[in-house]
Structure formats: C-alpha cells, structure tokens
Amino acid sequence: MAAAGGGGKSFSFKVVLLGEGCVGKTSMVLRYCENKFNDKHITTLQASFLTKKLNITGKRVNLAIWDTAGQERFHALGPIYYRDSNGAVLVYDITDEDSFQKVKNWVKELRKMLGNDICLCIVGNKIDLDKDRNVSTEEAESYAASVGAKHYRTSAKLNSGIEELFLDLCKRMMEAAQVEERSKGNGGGQSASGRRGVQIVDDEPQAPPTGGCCSSG
Amino acid sequence: MSQKTERRGIHVDQSELLCKKGCGYYGNTAWQGLCSKCWREEYQRVRQKQIQDDWALAEKLQREEEAAAFASSHGAPAQAQSTPPSSQSQSSLGPFSKFEEKKTNEKTRKVTTVKKFFSPSSRTSSKKDSPEVKTSSPSTSRHASFDSDQVSKDFADFLKSMQRPGREIHKQCRSFLLSMSSKKDLNAEEVSECVQDFYQGLADRLTSHFKGSSESVEQVMDQVEKYIMTRLYKSVFCPETTDDEKKDLAMQNRIRALHWVNIQMLCVPMDEEIPEASESVVKAITDIIEMDSKKVPRDKLACVTRCSKHIFAAIGSTKREPASADDFLPALIYIVLKANPPRLQSNIQYITRFCNPSRLMTGEDGYYFTNLCCAAAFIEKLDAQSLNLTPEEFQSYMSGQASPQFDRSRLAADSDPAATSPALAQLRRNLDLLSDLDARQEALMEAARKLHAELPAWSESVRREVRDALEKQPLTLSRPAVTDNADANELPPQRSGGPSFG
Ligand SMILES: Nc1nc2c(ncn2[C@@H]2O[C@H](COP(=O)(O)OP(=O)(O)O)[C@@H](O)[C@H]2O)c(=O)[nH]1
Ligand SMILES: [Mg+2]
Ligand SMILES: [Zn+2]
Numbered sequence: 001m002a003a004a005g006g007g008g009k010s011f012s013f014k015v016v017l018l019g020e021g022c023v024g025k026t027s028m029v030l031r032y033c034e035n036k037f038n039d040k041h042i043t044t045l046q047a048s049f050l051t052k053k054l055n056i057t058g059k060r061v062n063l064a065i066w067d068t069a070g071q072e073r074f075h076a077l078g079p080i081y082y083r084d085s086n087g088a089v090l091v092y093d094i095t096d097e098d099s100f101q102k103v104k105n106w107v108k109e110l111r112k113m114l115g116n117d118i119c120l121c122i123v124g125n126k127i128d129l130d131k132d133r134n135v136s137t138e139e140a141e142s143y144a145a146s147v148g149a150k151h152y153r154t155s156a157k158l159n160s161g162i163e164e165l166f167l168d169l170c171k172r173m174m175e176a177a178q179v180e181e182r183s184k185g186n187g188g189g190q191s192a193s194g195r196r197g198v199q200i201v202d203d204e205p206q207a208p209p210t211g212g213c214c215s216s217g
Numbered sequence: 218m219s220q221k222t223e224r225r226g227i228h229v230d231q232s233e234l235l236c237k238k239g240c241g242y243y244g245n246t247a248w249q250g251l252c253s254k255c256w257r258e259e260y261q262r263v264r265q266k267q268i269q270d271d272w273a274l275a276e277k278l279q280r281e282e283e284a285a286a287f288a289s290s291h292g293a294p295a296q297a298q299s300t301p302p303s304s305q306s307q308s309s310l311g312p313f314s315k316f317e318e319k320k321t322n323e324k325t326r327k328v329t330t331v332k333k334f335f336s337p338s339s340r341t342s343s344k345k346d347s348p349e350v351k352t353s354s355p356s357t358s359r360h361a362s363f364d365s366d367q368v369s370k371d372f373a374d375f376l377k378s379m380q381r382p383g384r385e386i387h388k389q390c391r392s393f394l395l396s397m398s399s400k401k402d403l404n405a406e407e408v409s410e411c412v413q414d415f416y417q418g419l420a421d422r423l424t425s426h427f428k429g430s431s432e433s434v435e436q437v438m439d440q441v442e443k444y445i446m447t448r449l450y451k452s453v454f455c456p457e458t459t460d461d462e463k464k465d466l467a468m469q470n471r472i473r474a475l476h477w478v479n480i481q482m483l484c485v486p487m488d489e490e491i492p493e494a495s496e497s498v499v500k501a502i503t504d505i506i507e508m509d510s511k512k513v514p515r516d517k518l519a520c521v522t523r524c525s526k527h528i529f530a531a532i533g534s535t536k537r538e539p540a541s542a543d544d545f546l547p548a549l550i551y552i553v554l555k556a557n558p559p560r561l562q563s564n565i566q567y568i569t570r571f572c573n574p575s576r577l578m579t580g581e582d583g584y585y586f587t588n589l590c591c592a593a594a595f596i597e598k599l600d601a602q603s604l605n606l607t608p609e610e611f612q613s614y615m616s617g618q619a620s621p622q623f624d625r626s627r628l629a630a631d632s633d634p635a636a637t638s639p640a641l642a643q644l645r646r647n648l649d650l651l652s653d654l655d656a657r658q659e660a661l662m663e664a665a666r667k668l669h670a671e672l673p674a675w676s677e678s679v680r681r682e683v684r685d686a687l688e689k690q691p692l693t694l695s696r697p698a699v700t701d702n703a704d705a706n707e708l709p710p711q712r713s714g715g716p717s718f719g
C-alpha cells in the first residue's frame with residue numbers, strides 16, 4: 001500500500017460545502033465543475049453531489065463535493081453530512097456579516113467533532129461586490145489562522161479564486177493523507193475509523209498474476 | 218382516510234407487515250412472516266441441529282475437494298481419497314499458509330484480523346452449496362434458499378473466470394462464513410467489524426498480492442459483498458441483539474402521526490400538478506419502499522439512488538435549474554413521509570454496517586444514503602419550528618383536531634382545492650365513481666326485489682290459466698306433470714290459440 005511519494009496512486013476525497021443559504025455554495029461548485037454561472041443551459045440535473053478528477057503532480061485525485069442543506073432547520077444534521085470528510089469548505093458572503101458568524105459556528109463544531117482530521121477552508125465569496133463589503137479581509141484571515149484554517153477569496157460570478165481554492169485544498173488533503181499513511185505504517189495501531197477514512201489504492205493496471213505466483217497450484 | 222388516498226395505491230397495509238404471532242413487531246418473509254425474535258424462538262432447536270449437520274457436510278465436502286486437489290496436483294488417481302481426514306485437513310493448509318506467509322512482511326493489523334478467520338476450527342471449503350443457506354427450518358424459505366443458491370452459483374461462475382485468485386477468494390469467503398456461523402454471541406457492531414475487516418483484508422490482498430487494479434478489485438468486492446451478505450442476511454438484518462426493531466416501529470408510528478405534513482410546509486420545490494413531476498414522485502416512493510425487499514447492501518443502496526434520481530427528475534420538471542441540497546433534502550423527507558418505507562431504521566443500520574465502505578464514503582450512492590439518514594433524523598426530531606408552524610398548530614395537527622389547508626396562496630387563485638392537489642382530485646374522482654357504482658347497485662337490487670315479489674304472483678297466474686284451460690277442455694290424456702313442468706321451467710304463459718295438445 002501507499003506510503004508517501006510513490007507513483008501510480010490515486011486519492012479519493014470527500015469535501016463538504018457548509019454555509020448559510022445564498023452565500024453562493026451552489027454557484028461556486030457549478031462554476032468549478034461546469035464553468036457556468038447563473039446559466040440557463042446547465043446540463044446537470046443536480047448540483048448537490050458533483051465530482052471532479054484532477055491530476056496533481058502525477059497523482060490522480062477524485063474529488064467528491066457534497067452540498068449540504070443550508071436552511072437553519074437542517075443545522076442539526078450537520079454531523080451526519082460531514083462525518084468521514086477529508087475537507088470542509090465554509091463559505092460566507094463578504095457583504096453579509098451574519099454569514100461570517102455562521103462560519104465561525106461551523107468551525108467550532110467541526111473542530112469539536114472531528115479535531116484536526118479535517119482540512120478547513122474559510123471562503124469569502126462575492127468579492128466582486130467589494131463596495132458592499134461588510135467583513136474585512138484582515139479580520140477573516142486572522143480568524144482563519146487562529147483556528148488552523150486557510151482563508152480564500154472568491155467570486156463565482158467572475159470565476160475568480162475558485163480553481164485555486166480547490167487545488168490548494170486537494171494538495172493539503174493529499175499531504176494529510178500521506179502523513180496518516182506514514183504513521184499507520186510505523187505505528188501499526190490503525191483505528192477502526194481509519195478504515196473508513198481516506199483510501200489510497202494502487203491504481204496502475206498490472207500484469208495478471210501468473211499461475212505459480214503464490215502456491216503450488 | 219386522507220392518509221391512504223394520498224399514498225396512491227402503492228401503500229402496503231401495515232398489518233401485512235407485522236409479525237404473524239401478533240407481538241407487534243415487523244415480520245419478514247424470510248422468517249415466514251414472524252419477527253426476528255419469534256422466529257428465533259420458533260426455530261432455535263431446528264437450527265442448532267441444522268448447523269451441526271452443515272458442519273458435517275462441510276467437512277465431508279472439504280475432504281472430497283482436498284482429495285481431488287491432492288490427486289490432481291500429484292498426478293495421482295483417486296486413491297488419495299482413502300487418506301484419513303485428519304491428515305487431509307493438514308495438507309490443505311499447505312498452499313494457504315504459504316499464501317499467508319508472503320503477507321507477513323506487511324505489518325498491518327488487517328492481515329492478522331483476516332488471519333484469525335482461518336483458525337483450524339473454521340477452515341473448510343466446498344464446491345457447491347455453503348451450509349449456511351440451510352439454517353432455516355426444513356419446511357421454510359424454499360424461495361430464499363433458491364435465491365441464495367443462485368447467488369452462490371453466480372459467484373462461483375464469476376470467480377471461475379479469475380482462475381487462481383478466484384479459488385482463493387472462494388475459499389476465504391467460505392471460511393469466513395463458517396467462522397461467522399460459529400460466532401453467535403457477537404453483538405451487531407462486532408459482527409459489522411468482522412465483515413468490514415474481512416472486506417478490507419480481502420481487498421488489500423487482492424491489491425497487493427494479486428496486483429489487481431482498483432477497478433477490478435472493486436468489481437470483485439461487489440461480488441464478494443453480494444455473496445457474503447446474501448448468506449448472512451437472515452441472521453444480521455435487524456438482529457435480536459439490537460433495538461432496530463423497536464426503532465422501526467417507532468419510526469413507522471411517527472410517520473403515520475405526521476401524515477398531515479404537506480409539500481408547502483417542507484418548502485419542497487416539486488409541483489405535483491405537473492404530470493411528469495407527479496409521475497416521478499410516485500416512482501421515487503416505489504423505489505424507497507422497494508429497498509426493504511433487497512438483501513444485498515449494495516442493492517438496497519441502489520434503491521436509494523434510484524429514488525433520489527426520480528426526486529431530481531421531479532424537481533427538474535418543476536424548476537428549471539439544477540437541484541441543490543437545499544432542494545433535495547426537503548424533497549427526500551417528503552418522499553419518506555409519503556412512502557413510510559418498511560423497516561427504515563433496520564435498513565439504514567444494515568447498510569451502514571455491511572456495505573462496502575468505499576461506496577458509503579465518497580461515492581454518489583453514499584451521498585444519497587447520507588441524505589436518507591438525514592431525512593430519518595429530521596423526521597424523528599421534527600417539531601413546530603422545523604415546519605414554520607406555531608406550537609399550537611403543530612399540536613392540533615398531531616392530535617388530529619385540525620387539518621392543515623392545502624396551499625393557501627393557491628386557494629386564493631382557485632377556490633377548488635382539488636385543482637391544487639392531484640391527490641385530492643384523484644380522491645374526488647374515485648368518490649364520484651364509487652357513488653355512481655353505489656347508485657347502480659341500488660337500482661339493480663331494487664329490480665331484483667321487484668322480480669322476486671312478482672314471481673309467486675306470476676306462477677300463480679300460470680297455474681290458474683292452465684287450470685282454467687283444462688276445465689274448459691278436459692282432455693283424455695292424463696298429464697299430471699304439466700302444471701309442475703310449467704312451473705319448474707318457468708315457461709311463459711301461452712296465451713294465443715289456447716292449448717294445442719294433440
Ligand atoms: N455578485 C455575486 N453574486 C453571487 C456570487 N455567487 C453567487 N451569487 C448569487 O448569490 C445568490 C445565491 O447563490 P447560491 O449559489 O444559490 O447560494 P447557496 O444558497 O449558498 O447555494 C444567487 O443569486 C447567485 O447568483 C458571486 O460571486 N458574486
Ligand atoms: Mg445552494
Ligand atoms: Zn413476533
């Protein structure tokens with residue numbers, strides 16, 4: 001199995017999108033996966049589960065992006081959505097102070113439930129509306145740093161910063177997965193939950209096994 | 218009543234689902250309509266004996282297979298079969314322990330957990346039927362065992378194409394099943410751990426030892442899951458050691474109590490007035506109900522996925538933009554409320570415990586399944602606030618004292634509520650049909666009563682006419698049967714021409 005570095009590995013990651021309604025979660029993911037914004041000709045029937053295949057420094061990454069229901073009455077369901085996820089994208093609207101407060105609540109909850117097992121991205125969306133900004137970038141960035149998250153600035157409308165956000169997240173998740181893989185190899189004491197965490201599988205098609213490879217058949 | 222009509226014909230009568238012993242829990246066709254508890258009590262002893270017989274059979278089959286393998290690998294003919302069984306099972310270890318040794322340099326816990334399934338007592342294999350199939354009483358579940366025979370056959374056929382790895386997989390699966398049949402005292406989570414460890418160990422082995430690509434390993438693991446779980450289904454679905462059954466019952470009652478929740482309260486972007494949307498809704502309901510009838514976790518999962526796709530279709534034909542989670546989750550909650558799927562909690566638990574974890578974690582199926590878990594959790598906790606109702610409104614709907622009006626905004630535009638709800642329109646059409654039928658039946662009954670009343674008078678009049686005729690023209694021929702005949706055959710009275718005998 002994969003330790004860090006070897007070629008021919010593929011990663012599968014689950015990322016949840018969290019944030020108040022109308023901050024632009026759906027717009028961001030549709031921009032990222034379909035490169036469309038407020039478009040009447042979107043081919044996909046749904047924007048709740050989307051995937052993206054990437055190739056990062058020769059390694060294949062399958063990214064699954066899980067949209068979550070943002071309505072307040074569904075807030076309590078959060079833990080069901082984000083269990084086993086490798087990353088969380090916490091979106092706020094830079095013109096909406098409340099939505100930033102919501103992000104802070106999510107961060108608290110995620111850290112409490114998942115500890116440091118999850119890569120957190122705090123995303124200020126709608127930077128095209130800078131004139132109506134209500135959350136200062138400095139404040140958001142220092143907050144992110146204080147909770148071990150990274151801060152990103154995006155606009156789904158202008159297609160700005162989104163590609164970078166997901167690419168950076170993937171790299172961070174790969175790093176985390178490789179660290180975990182290494183510690184697993186050394187320690188041996190893998191927890192049961194580790195089995196349901198990230199999977200790394202050999203991905204290169206190999207020659208079929210030859211007849212006498214493992215026993216006196 | 219309104220509750221039933223809204224389910225539109227796919228609703229199953231709850232009483233058909235309950236345990237035949239009347240204990241109040243759900244029955245299962247695999248248990249002859251009994252609940253797991255009653256089934257176990259009923260068949261404990263038969264089962265115990267069957268297990269012993271199975272062990273004997275398995276051992277016998279293993280000896281035969283090993284004898285055959287020994288014979289072929291050494292080019293020696295069948296006299297190997299006369300070797301004592303004890304030494305045979307030792308020799309069968311040969312290839313397998315080598316196989317294990319090669320893995321010892323990989324110091325993962327998984328290898329050792331897989332290894333523990335190959336302790337001498339559980340080592341066995343056979344070509345045909347795994348014994349676990351026959352754990353039910355002899356008179357029962359012919360159908361079920363036929364199913365699982367078919368699954369065994371398919372599994373064997375699938376593995377045949379893989380040659381060497383195929384044989385290893387077969388062997389490991391059988392050994393695993395036998396080891397599980399001897400571990401009766403595990404709780405549900407422990408059983409789940411065993412199965413998951415087995416999946417993991419086998420997948421690791423296929424990857425590292427047989428150098429399978431991730432696609433082919435996935436393919437094999439699907440087949441393994443199908444085979445293993447078809448065999449284990451009866452003993453691990455809704456097991457006695459859990460309160461799954463109690464939760465099923467609670468959920469069922471909860472959903473029934475919430476029959477008044479409508480599409481507007483949940484803010485579901487689906488318009489059932491649109492024929493395509495309402496068609497998709499019906500399909501989604503059917504799919505989610507069907508989940509309970511599948512045995513393989515992946516097949517159950519596929520029902521959830523089909524249901525979800527129909528929900529997206531319903532949303533898609535209502536609003537013209539891609540559905541987000543904000544649309545999908547409430548819609549799924551609505552579908553679950555309408556369907557009241559049998560044994561929802563048991564099915565959720567079963568999938569969680571025994572599905573191949575890679576499907577549940579990152580796959581699309583996993584996303585829909587997670588939403589189903591969310592829907593179930595939401596329904597359990599749902600209160601006035603979750604539906605934007607006042608506590609008083611909620612209370613009065615729950616107690617049945619009041620019933621919410623259909624979409625008020627639409628009522629303003631159109632005062633006929635049937636126009637806003639296809640279910641209501643259908644109900645009204647059905648009622649019309651019924652009252653029409655009723656009227657016609659009443660008319661029929663009336664006519665029959667009249668006929669009945671007229672009959673004696675008519676036969677009396679026939680008798681009288683015949684008597685009169687006979688009196689007027691007495692005949693020499695004596696035919697005493699004439700009157701009786703006329704009466705019995707109900708011939709119409711002959712009026713014209715008078716009697717024409719002779
Ligand atoms: N100006 C601007 N509007 C945006 C941006 N992203 C999303 N929106 C708008 O914000 C509204 C809510 O977006 P949506 O993706 O549905 O948010 P969600 O509820 O978080 O999924 C929509 O009207 C979008 O057009 C952005 O980057 N800039
Ligand atoms: Mg959205
Ligand atoms: Zn019972």
